[in-house]
Amino acid sequence: MESSEIKRIQLIERQNRRNAESESILDSLGLDYQPSEHLILESADNVTLEDKPAKCKECSGKGKVKSLFSEYECFSCFGIGYDLSDPVRIMKWQQLCMSWSKTKIRKLERDLHIATTTEAERMEQGMNEFYKDIKKNHFRGD
Numbered sequence: 844m845e846s847s848e849i850k851r852i853q854l855i856e857r858q859n860r861r862n863a864e865s866e867s868i869l870d871s872l873g874l875d876y877q878p879s880e881h882l883i884l885e886s887a888d889n890v891t892l893e894d895k896p897a898k899c900k901e902c903s904g905k906g907k908v909k910s911l912f913s914e915y916e917c918f919s920c921f922g923i924g925y926d927l928s929d930p931v932r933i934m935k936w937q938q939l940c941m942s943w944s945k946t947k948i949r950k951l952e953r954d955l956h957i958a959t960t961t962e963a964e965r966m967e968q969g970m971n972e973f974y975k976d977i978k979k980n981h982f983r984g985d
């Protein structure tokens with residue numbers, strides 16, 4: 844048996860022991876709590892940028908629901924606009940989107956820098972950047 848499997852079993856045993864020894868706070872307060880289906884998290888593998896999550900059925904992806912006089916946050920997706928039945932998959936997809944965007948922005952910044960400066964200016968900036976710390980530490984002028 845793998846050590847991670849042994850640890851997992853030990854953890855479950857410890858949780859069961861703890862639950863048996865101490866009364867649930869919800870029970871002691873007389874509250875009946877049923878976890879919603881949104882709180883059950885499962886791991887999601889092989890998520891790619893193309894795996895755009897399905898839109899929320901209640902608000903059709905708008906994140907807001909209109910009533911007669913006002914507009915309020917969708918109660919089903921909490922204003923996110925996606926079907927939250929697999930939240931881990933959505934978070935992983937959003938993470939991929941963020942890193943794609945960062946890469947894109949860095950490339951555009953680089954392209955803009957190249958388009959707006961000459962090679963000599965870039966060389967000078969590079970040299971200044973390289974010697975910045977040395978100048979600061981050794982050539983104070985006093």
Ligand SMILES: [Zn+2]
Nearest residue numbers: 899902917920
């Ligand atoms: Zn919604």
